[in-house]
Amino acid sequence: MDLSVSFLNACLALLAMWGVIGFAGLIRPHSVEFAGRKLFPLGALCGLGLAVIGAVSVAMPVERSVLPIGLPDLPFHVRRDALSSVFLVLLGGASCGISIFAAGYFRKGEGALPGLLCLQYHIFLASMGLVLLADDAYSFMVAWETMALSSYFLVTTQHRIPEIRHAGFLYLLIAHVGALAILLSFGVLQGGTWHFTFDAMRAAHLSTGWATVAFGLALFGFGAKAGLVPLHVWLPEAHPAAPSPVSALMSGVMLKTAVYGMLRVTFDLLGEVQWAWGLLVLAVGLVSAFYGVIFAAVQTDMKRLLAWSSIENLGIIFTGFGLTIVFAGVGMRPVATIALIATLYHCLNHAVMKSVLFCGTGAVLHATGERNLGRLGGLIHRMPWVAWLTLLGALAIAGLPPLNGFVSEWLLLQSFLFAGEVPHTFVNMLLPVGAAVIALCTALAGYVMVKFFGVVFLGQPREATLTQARDAGLLERLGLIWLAACCVALGLFPVQVINALDEVAQLLLRSPPGHWSTEWWLLAPSAARQASYGPLVLFALTLAVIVLTVLGVRLLYHGRVRRGPAWDCGFVRLDARMQDTAEGFGQPIRHVFETFFVVTRELPTPFDAAPRYQMTVGDWVWRGLYLPLGLIVRSSADLVARLQQGRIATYLLYSFVTLIALLALVL
Amino acid sequence: MTTLSAVTQTLEVIFAALVAPAFLGWVNQCRAWLQNRRPPSVLQPYWGLRKLFHKDAILADGASPLFRITPYVVFGTMIVAAAIIPSMGTRLPLSTAADGIALVGLLATARVFVSLAAMDIGTAFGSLGARREMMVGFLAEPALLMVLFVAAMISQTTSLPLIAESLSVGVHSLYPSLAFTGVAFTLVLLAENARIPVDNPATHLELTMIHEAMLLEYSARHLALMEWAAALKLFNYACIGFAMFVPWGATREALGPLGLVLAVPVLAVKLVIAGAGIALIETLSAKLRVFRAPEFLATAFLFAVLGLLVHLLLGT
Numbered sequence: 016m017d018l019s020v021s022f023l024n025a026c027l028a029l030l031a032m033w034g035v036i037g038f039a040g041l042i043r044p045h046s047v048e049f050a051g052r053k054l055f056p057l058g059a060l061c062g063l064g065l066a067v068i069g070a071v072s073v074a075m076p077v078e079r080s081v082l083p084i085g086l087p088d089l090p091f092h093v094r095r096d097a098l099s100s101v102f103l104v105l106l107g108g109a110s111c112g113i114s115i116f117a118a119g120y121f122r123k124g125e126g127a128l129p130g131l132l133c134l135q136y137h138i139f140l141a142s143m144g145l146v147l148l149a150d151d152a153y154s155f156m157v158a159w160e161t162m163a164l165s166s167y168f169l170v171t172t173q174h175r176i177p178e179i180r181h182a183g184f185l186y187l188l189i190a191h192v193g194a195l196a197i198l199l200s201f202g203v204l205q206g207g208t209w210h211f212t213f214d215a216m217r218a219a220h221l222s223t224g225w226a227t228v229a230f231g232l233a234l235f236g237f238g239a240k241a242g243l244v245p246l247h248v249w250l251p252e253a254h255p256a257a258p259s260p261v262s263a264l265m266s267g268v269m270l271k272t273a274v275y276g277m278l279r280v281t282f283d284l285l286g287e288v289q290w291a292w293g294l295l296v297l298a299v300g301l302v303s304a305f306y307g308v309i310f311a312a313v314q315t316d317m318k319r320l321l322a323w324s325s326i327e328n329l330g331i332i333f334t335g336f337g338l339t340i341v342f343a344g345v346g347m348r349p350v351a352t353i354a355l356i357a358t359l360y361h362c363l364n365h366a367v368m369k370s371v372l373f374c375g376t377g378a379v380l381h382a383t384g385e386r387n388l389g390r391l392g393g394l395i396h397r398m399p400w401v402a403w404l405t406l407l408g409a410l411a412i413a414g415l416p417p418l419n420g421f422v423s424e425w426l427l428l429q430s431f432l433f434a435g436e437v438p439h440t441f442v443n444m445l446l447p448v449g450a451a452v453i454a455l456c457t458a459l460a461g462y463v464m465v466k467f468f469g470v471v472f473l474g475q476p477r478e479a480t481l482t483q484a485r486d487a488g489l490l491e492r493l494g495l496i497w498l499a500a501c502c503v504a505l506g507l508f509p510v511q512v513i514n515a516l517d518e519v520a521q522l523l524l525r526s527p528p529g530h531w532s533t534e535w536w537l538l539a540p541s542a543a544r545q546a547s548y549g550p551l552v553l554f555a556l557t558l559a560v561i562v563l564t565v566l567g568v569r570l571l572y573h574g575r576v577r578r579g580p581a582w583d584c585g586f587v588r589l590d591a592r593m594q595d596t597a598e599g600f601g602q603p604i605r606h607v608f609e610t611f612f613v614v615t616r617e618l619p620t621p622f623d624a625a626p627r628y629q630m631t632v633g634d635w636v637w638r639g640l641y642l643p644l645g646l647i648v649r650s651s652a653d654l655v656a657r658l659q660q661g662r663i664a665t666y667l668l669y670s671f672v673t674l675i676a677l678l679a680l681v682l
Numbered sequence: 683m684t685t686l687s688a689v690t691q692t693l694e695v696i697f698a699a700l701v702a703p704a705f706l707g708w709v710n711q712c713r714a715w716l717q718n719r720r721p722p723s724v725l726q727p728y729w730g731l732r733k734l735f736h737k738d739a740i741l742a743d744g745a746s747p748l749f750r751i752t753p754y755v756v757f758g759t760m761i762v763a764a765a766i767i768p769s770m771g772t773r774l775p776l777s778t779a780a781d782g783i784a785l786v787g788l789l790a791t792a793r794v795f796v797s798l799a800a801m802d803i804g805t806a807f808g809s810l811g812a813r814r815e816m817m818v819g820f821l822a823e824p825a826l827l828m829v830l831f832v833a834a835m836i837s838q839t840t841s842l843p844l845i846a847e848s849l850s851v852g853v854h855s856l857y858p859s860l861a862f863t864g865v866a867f868t869l870v871l872l873a874e875n876a877r878i879p880v881d882n883p884a885t886h887l888e889l890t891m892i893h894e895a896m897l898l899e900y901s902a903r904h905l906a907l908m909e910w911a912a913a914l915k916l917f918n919y920a921c922i923g924f925a926m927f928v929p930w931g932a933t934r935e936a937l938g939p940l941g942l943v944l945a946v947p948v949l950a951v952k953l954v955i956a957g958a959g960i961a962l963i964e965t966l967s968a969k970l971r972v973f974r975a976p977e978f979l980a981t982a983f984l985f986a987v988l989g990l991l992v993h994l995l996l997g998t
Contacts, residue, residue: 393804395746406748413794416780416787425783428827432834435994444994450831451987454824461790461823462816465797469812474804475744537778546840549779553762553788556776561758568903572735581742582899583805584886594801595809603817607976 022072023080023095023148026103029061029068030144036061037137044130051118054133056490058140059114065144066107073100073515079150085157092212094150097518098283101359102147102275108501109267109366110140116374116494117260119487120381127172132258139165139264146272152201152211159197159272163190166269169261170253182252189249193239197276200232204284216284226285230292233280234299241273241329244303245636250326251310255318255386259377262318266325267370271362274332278358281340282523290344294442297337301452304330308459309611312466312604313632315597316386317376320467321369324412327456328365332358334453335427341437341446342430343524350433352520352529353540357426359516360509364411364419367501371408372467374495375401379471382484388467388597393476397484402472404495409468411502413461417550417557419505422538424457425548429540459604466600475591507551509538598630605632613638690771690942697946698764702917703727703910705953712961727913734906742803742899752799753900753907759792760914769921770945772843772932781840782830785922786823789874792911793819800896811895814972818880818892821979822870828986829863829870832993833926836860842925850929858996862989864927868963869982871923873975875916878964880975890969920956921949928952 036058043049072095082091095103117136121129142165145158167190171183205211206219221229235246242250254262281288307326314320335358342351376386378401385391395402411418431453434446476482487495505512510532517529533539539547568574583589605612613633619626658669707724714721741750765776766785780788797812797819834840836857837848849857873880876893886894897908925932931948970978 393744395748395802396744410791410794413790414787415791415794416784421784421787425787428783428831429840432831432840435835444991447831447835447990447994448987451824451828451983451990454827455820455983458790458820458823461794462820465794465801465812465816469798469801469809473746473748473798473801474809545844546781547778548781548784552776552779553784556765556779557755557758557762560761561754564754564757564761564907568735568907572903573738575738577738577740578743579740581744581803581805582901583803583807584898586806589805591804593806594804595813600809600813603813603976604820606973607817 022068022075023078023093025068026065026095026144026148027082027093029065030141030148032061033058033137033141033144037134037141040130040133040137042130044128047121047129050129050133051121052490054137055114055118055121058137059111059118062107062109062111062114062140064107066104066111069100069103069107070515073097073104073518075100082154085154089151089153091154091157092150092214093145093148093154094213095148097522098275098278099147101516101519102271102362103144105271105363105366106140106143106147106268109370109498110264112367112494112498112501113260113263113267113370113374114494115497116263116377116491119490119494120258120260120374120377122381127168132169132172135165135168136261136264139169139261139269143268143272147275150213152198152205152213152216156194156198156201159194159276162269162272163187163194166257166261166265170257170265172258172261173256179256182249182256186249186253189239189246193236193246196232196236196239198236200229200236200280203229203232204280213279213284217286221285223289226287227289227292230281230285230289233277234296237273237277237280238299238333240276241270241333242303242326243299243329243333244306244326245640247303247307247326248634248637248641251319251322254322254325255316259318259373259380262321263370263373263377266322266373267366270325270329271366274329274336274358274362277333277336278523281336282343288340288344290341290437290439290442293337293340293342293344295337296333296340297446297449300330300333300335300337301449302330303327304334304456305452306330306611308456308463309604309608310632310634311463312459313598313601313612315388315601317379317388317391317467317471318373318386320388320463321372321376324372324460324463325365325369327460328361328369328412331423331427331453331456332361332365334449335361335423335430338427338430338434338446338449339524341442342433345437345439347433347436348524348526349529349541350430350436351524352517352526353426353433354430355520355524356513356516356540357423357430359519360426360505360512361423363512364423364502364505367498367505368408368411368420371495371498371502372405372412374491374498375405375408376471378487378491378495379484382486383478383481385478388470390478391471391476391481392474392591392594393472393481394484395472397482398472398486400492401487401495404492404499405472406468407499407502409464411506413464414457415461417506417554419502422506422509422548422550424453426540427453429546462604466597470595470597470600474594477591477594507554509548509550510535513538513540611635684773686939686942687771687773687775691765691774691776693942693946694770694774695761695765697949698769698914698917698921699761699910701953702913703731705917705920705957706913708954708957709916709961712958713964716961716965727909731906731910734901734909735903737902739902739904744803745899746802749799749802749899750904752795753904753911755795756792757907757911757914759788759795760911760918763788763918764914764921766842767918767921768843768846768925768929768932769949770932771942772847774843777841777843782834782842782845783827783840785842786827786830789826789915789918790819790823792915793823796896796908800899803899805899807891807895807898811892811898814892814975815896818873818975818979821976821983822873825866825979825983825986826870826874828983828990829867829926832859832863832986832989835990835993842922846925846929846932849926850932857993859989859993860927862985862992866982866985866989867923867926869978869985871919872960872963873979873982875919876912877960879967879970880978882969890972892972917953920953923956924949924952
């Protein structure tokens with residue numbers, strides 16, 4: 016027991032360490048050398064430590080403690096259980112790689128001072144850690160808001176650019192609307208006891224109606240942070256605006272705190288779940304996944320493409336979460352466990368693979384100064400390290416075996432197979448159709464990743480300046496290697512990961528320990544269904560066949576190779592502009608799913624001296640929901656402005672009238 | 683792992699690798715007959731491969747290592763896929779490592795690699811082919827997955843050998859859902875293997891090319907491996923179809939070595955009929971415009987989802 020208490024304290028010490036590292040950046044705020052080469056690697060070590068502690072403590076009993084900070088009557092309650100531990104591993108593991116990358120990434124003259132950036136970055140990390148450990152609404156909200164604010168400052172690092180200020184504003188706005196909903200949800204959850212510790216909320220008994228209200232508010236609040244449709248509009252603006260390591264942190268880790276919050280509220284604080292909530296979550300998740308992936312396919316900016324892909328992945332995660340609620344709500348605990356594990360697994364996966372991709376784009380951005388896909392190409396020759404490591408991330412996120420993205424997809428589809436057994440007619444028929452949507456989204460994710468990787472790294476360089484591009488530095492490479500290695504490890508050793516995640520299922524669903532494998536290398540989640548997947552064997556087998564083929568061809572025939580110009584059906588004046596652009600590669604998707612886009616075309620007339628062709632793809636949600644909403648807010652503000660004329664006589668009149676009215680009321 | 687299952691496994695892989703080009707040759711021969719042409723020999727694909735293996739490989743100047751490893755990756759993936767699919771027996775030691783969903787993932791891996799390699803040189807045709815291939819793939823892959831899903835729901839497992847076993851037991855029971863998924867599967871098979879009406883394997887006409895456009899820059903042994911892999915892919919798809927729709931004849935443990943001896947001619951007969959069927963469909967249909975291909979595949983996807991709904995409505 017003594018040892019187990021120390022896990023929580025060690026986590027808190029590491030979070031405090033992050034804070035100290037952040038403030039240490041202010042000692043020499045102008046020095047890139049000091050912040051980058053000394054403080055960021057230290058921060059990465061803290062991250063590694065947090066991941067190790069999280070991994071070791073997953074199976075340990077729950078620990079709690081009260082911190083002597085906060086307001087006099089409201090101390091911070093903290094608690095570490097299996098759910099916190101798993102997300103601490105996610106935070107620590109991903110931030111370790113990202114911090115190493117960031118150590119080599121930040122250069123002179125990039126917006127804010129390096130010292131200030133170091134402070135914001137580490138406060139951001141520490142606040143995310145505190146969100147995961149908080150055990151009362153007060154400390155949770157403090158950490159949650161610190162997280163939103165510190166990331167706002169990171170997003171607006173280059174605040175001199177108007178678009179970035181705009182993106183930051185949108186982010187802050189939606190983050191606060193969301194936070195308000197979460198606050199209200201906690202208000203409902205306390206259930207009349209007026210105690211805001213999570214323990215009091217666990218003990219409180221809510222009627223089904225109030226529980227549904229609390230759940231709905233939490234879904235709105237956390238959904239805003241997770242970027243679920245229709246609350247996603249800030250995400251494709253804010254994530255690309257931030258420096259690449261921060262984008263990685265926001266997409267990879269911060270979005271998962273919303274998943275954490277949702278799991279905490281639903282299964283821990285509410286306890287009793289209604290299966291109908293699951294249908295709502297499932298619908299939102301599926302719509303987000305589909306919407307995210309088709310928009311990702313038509314983007315021309317590589318960071319925006321990745322941001323949309325994050326919406327897709329969060330959609331998949333929430334699909335798994337919705338499925339968990341449905342199964343848990345109708346009492347199918349063993350299946351709910353599979354769905355929950357798929358959800359958690361995809362959280363881990365997305366954290367590392369999206370970080371690889373964002374860091375990869377960061378390296379490309381530094382080497383070329385270009386974010387537009389239409390001006391990149393052929394970088395695999397100039398930047399082989401970045402290219403090959405990014406390829407691993409891209410294949411993983413496309414859901415291809417034997418990498419990690421496939422494992423969670425496989426588990427999710429396995430749990431969908433049981434959906435026909437849900438004891439409600441129509442529901443059991445509608446649910447498996449969700450599997451079709453997930454299958455479609457995964458295939459489209461493959462499309463997006465071929466476009467992303469193919470246009471950036473393959474082909475001929477589309478601009479002459481690209482031939483000057485230099486590969487990433489040592490620290491950046493190390494960061495990428497760490498993250499890519501996580502992708503491979505999560506892909507090849509699913510059984511070991513799932514045995515740890517099973518602790519969370521036992522905690523949240525109160526299910527008995529599951530049997531996940533027959534051998535250490537073979538994932539077999541359900542004995543009755545006899546479905547199994549052994550990525551290590553699959554990979555070894557494929558590798559063996561490939562090696563044998565190479566050797567066989569060499570031995571039986573020869574290995575002679577000559578270099579020559581490209582053939583291209585005999586066409587000789589081939590140049591880089593004849594390749595597909597990003598728009599061209601996305602064209603089939605735009606064509607097939609045209610109804611989902613707002614496409615505006617600017618076509619030149621035949622008589623234009625300088626013809627210009629331009630096309631933009633817009634979002635219906637922005638046009639149909641947010642613009643009218645903005646107009647309503649503005650016109651109501653104008654109405655209020657009529658009262659506020661700024662003349663003292665008018666205000667005196669208002670007070671006089673109020674006084675008279677009150678007197679009339681009293682008398 | 684018994685000796686018999688090990689033998690079945692080995693025999694299956696070797697058979698697939700060796701017979702796949704002949705299966706392609708057979709389809710071509712049937713097509714020629716149906717179109718009133720003098721047919722090439724069934725062995726023609728072998729001679730093509732032999733010629734290509736002997737040639738010196740020419741790599742385009744801008745080719746990266748990705749371009750060179752892709753033929754091996756694609757060939758390796760197809761061989762592994764052949765090892766998983768129960769074409770001769772249902773007790774396959776390797777098939778525990780990958781079920782039907784993993785098989786779809788494996789085929790997707792091959793497709794992504796081919797598309798990336800096609801974009802590697804940076805020619806107009808290469809990226810055109812890659813884009814079209816991915817366009818076909820993003821609808822064909824979920825359709826195939828849904829077809830497998832229905833079979834998996836009927837037989838309560840996603841493992842292909844077990845699906846084949848459970849479906850072959852109920853000779854007399856009819857599954858209406860399988861009729862829908864059968865249609866969907868046929869459409870997917872045609873699209874994924876670059877057959878008419880989605881693609882034409884016999885042309886290098888730029889307006890219609892998909893698969894061939896991606897292979898334009900390959901030569902010699904690399905091209906040979908790509909073509910061999912394409913033949914294997916067709917063979918594999920045919921065998922996936924057999925496992926789900928005509929599973930009878932694959933060895934089960936009860937029959938012992940005799941079953942294995944029987945399984946080879948049964949598989950050969952199935953292949954002969956399937957090849958003739960593919961040739962017939964190809965001869966009877968006209969090539970679609972590329973922009974109609976998504977509609978064709980969306981039909982396949984809808985049929986598969988309909989099959990799913992029918993299964994859920996009627997039960998087993």
